[in-house]
Amino acid sequence: MKEEISKAVVEALGLSEAEASVIIETPPDSKMGDLAIPCFGFAKALHKNPALIATELKELLDQKKSSLGVDEVICVGGYCNLFVNRAHYVKTALTQINTDNLGVQKIGTGKTICMDYSSPNIAKNFHVGHLRTTVIGNSLYKIHDKLGYNVVRINHLGDWGTQFGKLIVAYKNWSSKEAVEKNGIQELLDIYVKFNKEKDDHPELMDEARAWFVKMEQGDEEALSIWEWFKDISMVEFERVYKMLGISFDSYTGESFYREKVPDLAELLKEKNLLVESQGANVIDLSEYGMPPCMITKTDGSSIYHSRDIAAILYRKEKYHFDKCLYVTGLEQSLHFKQVFKAIELMGYDYYTGLVHVPYGLVSLDGEKLSTRTGNIIYAEDILNEAVKRALELIEEKNPSLENKEDVAAKVGIGAVIFHDLFNQRIKNINFSWKEVLSFDGTTGPYVQYTYARAKSVLRKYGKELDNSAIDYNALTDDSSFTLAKTIGGYEKAVYSAAESYEPSIIARYLINLCTDFNKFYQECPILKEENDAVKEARLQLVNVTSQIISDACSLLGMECPEEM
Ligand code: ARG
Numbered sequence: 001m002k003e004e005i006s007k008a009v010v011e012a013l014g015l016s017e018a019e020a021s022v023i024i025e026t027p028p029d030s031k032m033g034d035l036a037i038p039c040f041g042f043a044k045a046l047h048k049n050p051a052l053i054a055t056e057l058k059e060l061l062d063q064k065k066s067s068l069g070v071d072e073v074i075c076v077g078g079y080c081n082l083f084v085n086r087a088h089y090v091k092t093a094l095t096q097i098n099t100d101n102l103g104v105q106k107i108g109t110g111k112t113i114c115m116d117y118s119s120p121n122i123a124k125n126f127h128v129g130h131l132r133t134t135v136i137g138n139s140l141y142k143i144h145d146k147l148g149y150n151v152v153r154i155n156h157l158g159d160w161g162t163q164f165g166k167l168i169v170a171y172k173n174w175s176s177k178e179a180v181e182k183n184g185i186q187e188l189l190d191i192y193v194k195f196n197k198e199k200d201d202h203p204e205l206m207d208e209a210r211a212w213f214v215k216m217e218q219g220d221e222e223a224l225s226i227w228e229w230f231k232d233i234s235m236v237e238f239e240r241v242y243k244m245l246g247i248s249f250d251s252y253t254g255e256s257f258y259r260e261k262v263p264d265l266a267e268l269l270k271e272k273n274l275l276v277e278s279q280g281a282n283v284i285d286l287s288e289y290g291m292p293p294c295m296i297t298k299t300d301g302s303s304i305y306h307s308r309d310i311a312a313i314l315y316r317k318e319k320y321h322f323d324k325c326l327y328v329t330g331l332e333q334s335l336h337f338k339q340v341f342k343a344i345e346l347m348g349y350d351y352y353t354g355l356v357h358v359p360y361g362l363v364s365l366d367g368e369k370l371s372t373r374t375g376n377i378i379y380a381e382d383i384l385n386e387a388v389k390r391a392l393e394l395i396e397e398k399n400p401s402l403e404n405k406e407d408v409a410a411k412v413g414i415g416a417v418i419f420h421d422l423f424n425q426r427i428k429n430i431n432f433s434w435k436e437v438l439s440f441d442g443t444t445g446p447y448v449q450y451t452y453a454r455a456k457s458v459l460r461k462y463g464k465e466l467d468n469s470a471i472d473y474n475a476l477t478d479d480s481s482f483t484l485a486k487t488i489g490g491y492e493k494a495v496y497s498a499a500e501s502y503e504p505s506i507i508a509r510y511l512i513n514l515c516t517d518f519n520k521f522y523q524e525c526p527i528l529k530e531e532n533d534a535v536k537e538a539r540l541q542l543v544n545v546t547s548q549i550i551s552d553a554c555s556l557l558g559m560e561c562p563e564e565m
Helices: 002-013 039-047 050-068 086-097 128-146 163-174 177-183 185-198 204-217 220-243 257-259 262-271 307-319 333-346 350-354 381-398 405-422 445-462 480-488 489-501 505-524 534-556
Strands: 035-040 070-076 079-084 111-114 150-154 275-278 281-283 294-299 324-330 357-360 363-365 431-432
Touching: 002 035, 002 050, 002 220, 035 050, 035 257, 035 445, 039 050, 039 079, 050 070, 050 079, 050 204, 079 086, 079 505, 086 281, 086 480, 086 534, 111 128, 111 307, 128 150, 128 324, 128 357, 128 381, 128 405, 128 489, 128 534, 150 307, 163 204, 163 480, 177 185, 185 204, 185 220, 204 220, 220 381, 220 405, 257 307, 262 275, 262 281, 262 294, 262 307, 281 324, 281 333, 294 307, 294 333, 307 333, 324 333, 324 489, 350 357, 381 405, 405 445, 405 505, 445 505, 480 489, 480 534, 489 505, 489 534, 505 534
Parallel strands: 111 150, 111 324, 324 357, 363 431
Antiparallel strands: 035 079, 070 079, 275 281, 281 294
């Protein structure tokens, strides 16, 4: 509708194409109109004041009202406000939604996006910070997939670096095969913490650790087999978390894969005159851009996080021909990605413009930073398990005769954790609180899932097929049905803006609005009790469409909706 109204405005005012940028807003209060056309932007081209333009525009639009689906045009200062014909509007919105893909255009067809997310570090627990990148990344994948993009989901495992030297030393001194097999990552974590405590009094430990890492870099068999084993142990734990979340990846190619590509990268940088020596290391000088140098190889010639990331970009471009490559990590890595992207630009690759860092805020616990080193940490798996347990308790209390209780509890508990993570803008810091994560009231995932179950229950009770070719749209013009239809009509836009700003919270907030509007409609409009059949069926259509959108939008966040709760 907006498109058609814009066209009519351009025509009515006789604007040329260059001048024709028509903005259509939503008035702050629906009593003032459903849509508002600000006329300030036309003043220059038309040499008239905005209020006068609005009056003239009203007269011209009045003649076309009915074909535009508008009931009334009023002038308020420099604005032309429109009251749409509600039946026409509801029809447009529902017809649009009742098409393929719920009316969302596949604007990404033919384009490839690499998404680098989750990427936990081997031998370290999967903590609440990694839960954020995993959940945000997964949602961005689902959103782009819905828009038709070809998305490559990459888990850039942190499986290389000096810490593995420390770990081998710690293992040899204080642990055993049996202990690692029995306790898994926890054992590795414990001995890593111990190493970091002991190294202050025993500096020789650091030398040993460096020596072991050099061995790893040189392909020493013993070093690599211990490392490989630590990796396997870690993957078992990571996979458990991914399984609970219903998440999978197309590639687990992590840092260790790229270490061997760094010597070639260094060569290439030398050819391009970008490599300079600095205290025995090789770096790219970025002082001109106000950044510290980007290290490529360390004094002992080994690779580093930065150079492995640069090598990964060249590899991914060649392998996947990406149009964009997104990196979902904590905000504290911003400088790292600025340096890495700058390096690609300086190498002369114009695809650097498609590299995007998608940062998220810090998670703290009672105001303190989380750190593996100090053991101040919360594990993703514990959060998920706890939430599922609590969901099960609630079901036992409120609906003990429900079938598949465990299955529903898993969907609700995990849905609560995911929604909690995605509801706020990703850049906001989160102070982790068990109470908040485990709360199922208010703006939460379970509230959304409950609304879905409520809608499905109405449809089940009705029991008959609905025919969406014969809807009496005039039965949906009351305030609450119309408001709900307006929100339904906004789904497509919510998906586009979420993709555009890499912001799943737009979908989460959309869902809360949709559920609030639905619950109001549900209270105010009798559905199954309605005596007029045409009105009853029209209302059921709204219920049906709402349930489809809730379930679709939830899946974009990575949540599932149980049919009953
Ligand atoms: N492993 C890193 C961490 O845990 C995240 C890696 C992100 N991806 C990348 N290509 N650098 O902080």
